[in-house]
Amino acid sequence: MPNSDAGHASVTVIGLGLMGQALSGAFLKNGHATTVWNRSTDKADLLVAKGAVLADSVRHAVTASPLVIVCVSDYDVVRELLDPLGDVLAGRVLVNLTSGTSKQAREIAEWAAQRDVAYLDGAIMTTPQGIGAADTLLFYSGPQSAFDRHESTLRSLGGATTYLGADHALSSLYDMAVLTIMWNVLNGFLHAAALVGTANVPAAKFAPAARKGIATVADWLSGYADQIDGGRYPALDSTIDTHLAAMEHLIKESEFLGVNAELPKFVKVLADRSIADGHGGDSYAAMIEQFRKP
Template sequence: MTTSTARTDAAPAVAVIGLGEMGAAVAAAFLDGGHATTVWNRTPDRGDALVARGAERSATVRDAVAAGDLVVVSVKGNAVARELLASAGAALAGRTVVNLTDGTSAEVRELAQWVTEQGAEYLHGQIMTIAPGVGHPEAVVFYGGAQAVYDRYQSALGLLGGRATLVAADPGVPVLYGMAVHGTMWGLLNGFLHAAAVLSSEGLPVRQFLERADASMSALMAFLPSIAECVDRGEHAVEYGALKHHLPSVEDLVRESRARGVDDDLPGSTLALVRRAVADGHADDNYSWLVEHFRGR
């Protein structure tokens, strides 16, 4: 990226509250995009590098908020975010708050309501990359809030990720989208690392496996839309690949893991789910039926 601090009429002034890894990367992206950027952090010297690049350092949250049209918050927890925004007092009115703070959907909705009660606008943003990826053309950011507010600041928000999308008027939805990505990621990573443990116990190179199984591994992601359709329709009957056909393979993986001294908790949990579904009369249903288990039904 090139550094520029020249403000244009189309570039609203930005205040960034919180300069951890993500907050610092966000502030840098706004600076690079030509926005006058004011920063605040409890530990002031966390902003030294940004100040050297042209950011203004504020001594108080109130002063930072007063300096920005767009107030971006990236701190640890929504309770902290609210505490800091409350310290801005009347300066918050008329601003647009973009909250990038992690938390639950209920916490975000509660904060959004409080912010609007203070006379400010609210957007929630869920950045789906680590700090070095902020600003990358392929970085995904899910936003939630009013369409008109998002449209007004779309150019500035696009600086945080080239694949920024307003996914809902409800600010809690981006949180759920983010959790869905992470939950899928952890399931995939844990499954892969269990597979890596089984392969390496035989002395088989894991990288070589990936090269040779590339088509099969890629097909797994390509299969997700059909699973999603079954879940959305609430219809799980299937002609091929029913749950009963998964059962022998899961049983084999559990037995292989045990024989090799590889932890079998992960495949064992899957085996228990599939066995229960089959016993409950869902042998001929798609694997998608297990969503009903996770729904607690």
């Protein structure tokens, strides 16, 4: 379905924290008439200087545009701000870029449906500084007709904008899934930097080797994904039994060097459980069965 908001459609942004300011700035840069609202009006000063219109109330902000973007601290604040406005929200597209859980996304979607509001839940996969870049990724989920209607406007926020599907929970799920990857990669790097630091190796000198290691692991993901989806885990490179031996080496090395060994010990606990379940001869992808358990 083609976009129906070709040109410079108007948009409203509610919430002007660092991210909300970046969103508003990207819309203005791309020529969209932009109305903004925030409890602390001083946060709108730079945006107003660039051409934004500062609404004197949330109601005024909502009525200014057919597309309303909300980016506030949490979903409770979204409800607090918008609950009284069912009469003016009806018929508009509401895009919630507030971070939250899939359960919260579905609850807001039900709330919106009761008020005849087309609702898209979204997730921003960048920092405020990355908003508007060609490779910046944002996820959206909800009715495709609402996304298609405003896709060109939403692409002002990031060139890698991606529609995930009709299930409102998908954006939050993807967000949480990417976050767990991020923290696991960062924690692995920090543990590694602590290890080489015992030999007076600066983290900056070690970083290029870490990047190559991370890139190598990233290349394995598609193959592991195929095994996960297929439910079979042939050991094409290394078995969990082999990984376990390396984990034991890492724990001993950490302890010998006086580096916290809790992270590799936790990974070994999962491997031990996987082997106890009969997956010792399988590929590392079989470890997903441990994460699927409550």
